[in-house]
Amino acid sequence: MSQDPERLLQLRSPGEQLERELLASIKQDGPPAHAKDEAWLAIAGRVAALGAAAGTAAAGTGSAAASSASFAWGATAKAGLSALVPKALAIKIAWTLAAGGVALGGYLTVQQARSTPARPPSPAVHVPARANTPVESAPAAAPTAVPAAPSATPAAEANIPVRASEAPPRRDGRPAPLDRLSAESALLAAARAQLLAGDARTAEATLARLRARFPHGVLIQEREVLAIELLAAQGRAAAAARRARAFARAYPQSPHSAKLNRFLDAP
Amino acid sequence: MRAPEPEFRVLYDAHFNFVWRCLRRLGVREPDVLDQAQKVFLTAYFKLSEFEGRARVTTWLFGICQRVASDYRRSAPIRREIATDAAELDLQRGSQAAPSAQTEMRQQAHAAEAILNKLPEAQRLVFVLFELEELSGEEIAETLAISVGTVRSRLRLAREAFSREVKRLAAARENARPDRPVRPDRKEAV
Numbered sequence: 001m002s003q004d005p006e007r008l009l010q011l012r013s014p015g016e017q018l019e020r021e022l023l024a025s026i027k028q029d030g031p032p033a034h035a036k037d038e039a040w041l042a043i044a045g046r047v048a049a050l051g052a053a054a055g056t057a058a059a060g061t062g063s064a065a066a067s068s069a070s071f072a073w074g075a076t077a078k079a080g081l082s083a084l085v086p087k088a089l090a091i092k093i094a095w096t097l098a099a100g101g102v103a104l105g106g107y108l109t110v111q112q113a114r115s116t117p118a119r120p121p122s123p124a125v126h127v128p129a130r131a132n133t134p135v136e137s138a139p140a141a142a143p144t145a146v147p148a149a150p151s152a153t154p155a156a157e158a159n160i161p162v163r164a165s166e167a168p169p170r171r172d173g174r175p176a177p178l179d180r181l182s183a184e185s186a187l188l189a190a191a192r193a194q195l196l197a198g199d200a201r202t203a204e205a206t207l208a209r210l211r212a213r214f215p216h217g218v219l220i221q222e223r224e225v226l227a228i229e230l231l232a233a234q235g236r237a238a239a240a241a242r243r244a245r246a247f248a249r250a251y252p253q254s255p256h257s258a259k260l261n262r263f264l265d266a267p
Numbered sequence: 268m269r270a271p272e273p274e275f276r277v278l279y280d281a282h283f284n285f286v287w288r289c290l291r292r293l294g295v296r297e298p299d300v301l302d303q304a305q306k307v308f309l310t311a312y313f314k315l316s317e318f319e320g321r322a323r324v325t326t327w328l329f330g331i332c333q334r335v336a337s338d339y340r341r342s343a344p345i346r347r348e349i350a351t352d353a354a355e356l357d358l359q360r361g362s363q364a365a366p367s368a369q370t371e372m373r374q375q376a377h378a379a380e381a382i383l384n385k386l387p388e389a390q391r392l393v394f395v396l397f398e399l400e401e402l403s404g405e406e407i408a409e410t411l412a413i414s415v416g417t418v419r420s421r422l423r424l425a426r427e428a429f430s431r432e433v434k435r436l437a438a439a440r441e442n443a444r445p446d447r448p449v450r451p452d453r454k455e456a457v
Contacts, residue, residue: 004404005419007397008426019433022382025375027399031287031300039305040279046309181306185313192316218310218338 046182184210184217192226200233221247225256232263275315279308282328289329292395293336294384307335326410333392382432390425397422 008016009023187210194203207227210217217223224247231240244263251257286307287300295303310331318327383391392411396402397418404422408415 004397005422007401008429009398016430018437019430022375022379022433023398025372026292026379026383028372029288029291029376030284035287035301035304036280036283039283039301039308040276042305043279043308043312046305047312181309185309188313218306218334219313222314 180214181218184214184219187213188219188222188226191223195226195230195233200230203230221251221256225260228260228263237263275312278311278324282324283308285325286328286332288399289332289395290336291380292383292399293332293391295336295339299339303335303339307331310335322409329396329410337388378436382429382436385432386425386428390421390428393418393421394425394429 009020009027011020187206191203191206191210194200194206203226207223207230210223214220214223224243228240228243228247231237231243240263244260247260248257283304286304290300290303290307291297307328311328314331322330383395386394393407396407396410397404402410404415404418407413407418411418413421
């Protein structure tokens with residue numbers, strides 16, 4: 001916009017030379033070449049591990065079909081993504097890499113240690129893929145209310161081995177942050193699936209469990225939005241409106257705030 | 268079991284560098300940034316069903332980065348202070364040896380990081396988005412849900428603070444120069 005001041009990096013006066021040098025140096029700072037693939041391997045591993053854990057709970061057999069439903073990657077998500085990425089770009093499917101990622105996930109710790117010899121040890125960086133993610137309170141039964149993504153390739157999925165149980169336990173015995181996030185996500189996905197399936201009562205119980213277990217969770221906003229949707233689904237419009245207003249006050253910057261407008265009409 | 272959807276991979280590919288840079292500039296230490304970036308994308312993956320394309324994807328991802336970085340800082344305040352101190356030490360040691368261009372660039376980046384770490388959070392966000400991500404005032408206002416006037420005033424304050432810190436560190440660097448004339452009668456000159 002035209003009234004914006006000139007950026008420091010574009011100023012020509014000699015007075016700010018060091019300022020510009022410092023800014024330029026931080027601007028050049030970017031991820032090392034291997035970082036993107038390393039992180040992807042871990043993410044693909046986590047996603048597959050979560051699916052496997054939820055699938056086991058749902059079907060008792062670790063069935064791939066059951067897990068995909070509990071993952072709540074619904075039609076909305078697909079629509080959202082289509083809006084974000086040009087379709088043409090989405091044609092090339094990265095299943096092979098994803099599959100390789102899971103296969104390598106168990107070795108990620110070693111790989112990372114090797115690729116970053118100069119770094120100080122950081123336990124948080126070690127994110128091995130685990131199929132047996134501790135989701136003991138994960139959905140007992142995830143209703144298949146959310147349609148499975150049509151693009152899922154069964155053959156490719158069947159080829160994904162999960163080297164999960166090889167992950168070393170943390171020394172302090174507490175779940176790693178990503179394990180916690182996985183468990184939190186699984187509970188949230190279960191509650192959402194239950195609500196979508198019309199089982200508001202079970203969804204409410206799952207949400208209560210989620211709240212008790214992760215009072216300050218990463219997905220706290222999503223939990224709150226779901227709670228508001230639940231109230232609306234139960235016909236408690238005034239309560240939903242009250243809570244939606246409180247949400248907008250607490251998280252004015254949240255993209256969810258705009259979405260909650262539809263609950264605000266109630267008295 | 269399930270692999271991430273291919274579209275998610277496209278989203279990831281297109282925005283990994285953006286997320287990495289944002290996290291670094293929001294105070295996540297280099298050894299931790301990969302882990303935190305994973306957290307951002309996993310969160311994005313799970314939240315995607317609720318993202319309805321009302322905001323730009325960078326705005327949305329930046330919001331997640333902000334939350335993850337803020338959690339990170341809350342959980343690792345001591346580590347962060349150590350990082351800040353280490354970055355300052357690097358800066359002050361910087362001119363004692365004759366560093367290679369690459370080392371020098373790295374030291375500069377650490378110094379800049381240390382200075383960013385000293386800015387108040389609200390100012391830092393505006394400063395990073397304007398000076399480094401080169402967003403316009405209006406785009407920043409939209410991203411942070413504040414007015415353009417507030418963007419301007421925070422930017423002005425951030426620039427003043429940044430400039431002040433740069434001068435302070437320039438002075439420290441000058442003091443640390445090995446060829447600086449030593450005056451034995453005034454050892455404590457600062």
